[in-house]
Amino acid sequence: PFDVLVVGGGPAGASAAIYAARKGIRTGIVADRFGGQVSDTVGIENFISVPYTEGPKLVAHLEEHVKEYDVDLMKAQKAVAVRKTDSGLTEVELSNGAVVSGKSVILATGARWREMNVPGEQEYRNKGVAYCPHCDGPLFKGKKVAVIGGGNSGIEAAIDLAGIVEHVTVLEFSDTLRADAVLVKKAQSLPNVNIIKQAMTTEVLGDGQRVVGLKYKDRATDETHVVDLAGIFVQIGLVPNTEFLKDTITLTERGEVVIDDHGQTSVPGIFAAGDCTNVPYKQIIISMGAGATAALGAFDHLIRN
Numbered sequence: 650p651f652d653v654l655v656v657g658g659g660p661a662g663a664s665a666a667i668y669a670a671r672k673g674i675r676t677g678i679v680a681d682r683f684g685g686q687v688s689d690t691v692g693i694e695n696f697i698s699v700p701y702t703e704g705p706k707l708v709a710h711l712e713e714h715v716k717e718y719d720v721d722l723m724k725a726q727k728a729v730a731v732r733k734t735d736s737g738l739t740e741v742e743l744s745n746g747a748v749v750s751g752k753s754v755i756l757a758t759g760a761r762w763r764e765m766n767v768p769g770e771q772e773y774r775n776k777g778v779a780y781c782p783h784c785d786g787p788l789f790k791g792k793k794v795a796v797i798g799g800g801n802s803g804i805e806a807a808i809d810l811a812g813i814v815e816h817v818t819v820l821e822f823s824d825t826l827r828a829d830a831v832l833v834k835k836a837q838s839l840p841n842v843n844i845i846k847q848a849m850t851t852e853v854l855g856d857g858q859r860v861v862g863l864k865y866k867d868r869a870t871d872e873t874h875v876v877d878l879a880g881i882f883v884q885i886g887l888v889p890n891t892e893f894l895k896d897t898i899t900l901t902e903r904g905e906v907v908i909d910d911h912g913q914t915s916v917p918g919i920f921a922a923g924d925c926t927n928v929p930y931k932q933i934i935i936s937m938g939a940g941a942t943a944a945l946g947a948f949d950h951l952i953r954n
């Protein structure tokens with residue numbers, strides 16, 4: 650067995666593996682797609698000490714850094730189940746039927762943004778369709794944008810973006826906003842934020858290069874409207890990649906792995922880090938820090954057991 654077996658090869662998993670390997674213990678990574686969400690990112694401007702980089706470049710650096718150490722990197726391997734054995738090991742079953750085991754396991758399987766599934770969304774992803782206001786907000790300075798979703802993340806995004814962009818249109822599918830009242834009040838007080846309810850986004854419009862607008866249907870009247878804008882922030886939920894863990898460890902109602910200060914889950918010896926956990930903010934730099942915490946937590950567990 651590995652001393653530390655990491656499941657996931659995004660920033661959290663890569664960081665955890667490097668921290669573990671630096672302790673001189675047997676470390677492995679199983680990752681469905683090494684790089685994770687960073688592979689889908691174009692410009693990154695908030696990875697502190699690196700003013701600008703791009704997703705694929707950061708992924709290449711992550712891999713290079715992992716390979717500096719004696720880490721067994723198993724790419725294109727998907728975990729489908731995790732279980733404790735009677736001897737205290739943790740087994741990770743892969744989709745090809747193989748089983749790998751660790752004296753400790755770090756889950757770093759990340760998350761995925763829920764998509765609108767409308768025409769144009771995939772075509773204009775990173776060309777105006779965005780999912781992270783902290784990351785991409787400044788790219789739309791002085792322009793008009795929409796936020797899809799009137800929950801907490803959508804209304805927070807609208808307030809955040811209102812300070813940067815020219816105008817924000819919030820489109821909420823239902824007839825009420827699910828966000829906290831204090832956020833809704835704040836958003837409604839801003840002169841450059843307009844909130845439209847009962848709006849079903851039906852299409853992302855582009856000119857072949859970039860987003861130029863969107864189409865939505867007013868669910869009350871059935872009328873279709875077009876809004877001209879340069880950016881669309883989709884804020885309809887971040888879904889953790891934890892479906893395969895629900896029988897083994899405690900998850901929140903949203904499916905996030907519950908961890909303590911040391912990154913440990915409800916099962917001793919199983920740790921977790923990054924976007925798959927219940928940390929409040931989901932960013933590259935935060936998941937790398939969490940990966941380091943989980944690895945140090947796992948090492949502590951190993952020397953005590």
Ligand code: FAD
Nearest residue numbers: 657658659660661681682685686728759784923924932933
């Ligand atoms: P992920 O990056 O999601 O990695 C998860 C890893 O686990 C992947 O290797 C995946 O293949 C693997 N995996 C999942 N399930 C399994 C399984 N069952 N078995 C095996 N492996 C599995 N953050 C910033 O700080 N700055 C930005 O500019 C920025 N821009 C972004 C732009 C986009 C388009 C997106 C989608 C996100 C952006 N983010 C940005 C957020 C950032 O990418 C995430 O916070 C970060 O990648 C989370 O790291 P992670 O390691 O926890 O998870």
